[in-house]
Amino acid sequence: MALAMEKGAVALLVVMFAALQVSIAAVYKVGDSAGWTIGNVDYKEWAATKSFEVGDIILFEYNSQFHNVKQVTHAEYRSCNASAAITSHTTGNDSITITTRGHHFFLCGVPGHCQAGQKVDINVLRLSSMAPTPAALLSPPVPAAKVPAPSPSAAAPLYASLGFLAEVGLQLAMALFAASVSGFA
Ligand SMILES: *[C@@H]1O[C@H](CO)[C@@H](O)[C@H](O)[C@H]1NC(C)=O
Numbered sequence: 001m002a003l004a005m006e007k008g009a010v011a012l013l014v015v016m017f018a019a020l021q022v023s024i025a026a027v028y029k030v031g032d033s034a035g036w037t038i039g040n041v042d043y044k045e046w047a048a049t050k051s052f053e054v055g056d057i058i059l060f061e062y063n064s065q066f067h068n069v070k071q072v073t074h075a076e077y078r079s080c081n082a083s084a085a086i087t088s089h090t091t092g093n094d095s096i097t098i099t100t101r102g103h104h105f106f107l108c109g110v111p112g113h114c115q116a117g118q119k120v121d122i123n124v125l126r127l128s129s130m131a132p133t134p135a136a137l138l139s140p141p142v143p144a145a146k147v148p149a150p151s152p153s154a155a156a157p158l159y160a161s162l163g164f165l166a167e168v169g170l171q172l173a174m175a176l177f178a179a180s181v182s183g184f185a
């Protein structure tokens with residue numbers, strides 16, 4: 001059982017590692033050519049067509065005399081409340097690098113603007129699609145029927161131990177080396 005779990009963990013790490021390697025940070029200018037403004041951009045629609053990833057740069061371009069950018073909580077985003085913003089940006093050309101998955105809520109703190117639609121939710125999906133990787137070739141899936149039910153008492157300490165992590169790291173390095181030697185990577 002331990003071997004099967006380790007193989008699974010190695011496969012997962014290889015997938016994650018490969019996904020990190022191939023993903024290239026994108027720069028998204030909010031509102032495209034219209035920029036960050038009121039009146040003529042549906043930012044919900046704009047965001048819906050993007051697949052944001054960790055590392056991407058969100059660029060807010062606007063006239064700093066009329067607008068600003070504030071990152072807020074979900075509740076504040078819904079109620080257009082900018083009074084306790086997490087971060088505040090005012091240059092008119094603000095690049096914000098997304099470093100975590102999940103939702104990132106931004107609005108303009110000028111009274112009335114958020115209510116008029118100047119708000120955007122940058123959502124980095126927690127389960128983003130991943131490209132095929134050598135992992136599929138290295139570790140064919142184990143038929144479900146042959147995998148014994150995990151026993152929490154045995155599995156939890158195993159995963160928690162540093163020894164296990166070190167072993168996974170070593171196996172990951174070996175797997176990547178094997179993949180590159182055989183021309184998959
Ligand atoms: C706006 O948020 C602040 C901080 O969370 C809160 O104290 C205040 O009551 C809120 N204002 C409104 C109008 O909801």
Ligand SMILES: *[C@@H]1O[C@H](CO)[C@@H](O)[C@H](O)[C@H]1NC(C)=O
Nearest residue numbers: 059060061062092093094095
């Ligand atoms: C905003 O900054 C980016 C680099 O971060 C630059 O390429 C762009 O020209 C700037 N735009 C304006 C209007 O200053």
Ligand SMILES: [Cu+2]
Nearest residue numbers: 067108110113
């Ligand atoms: Cu504004």
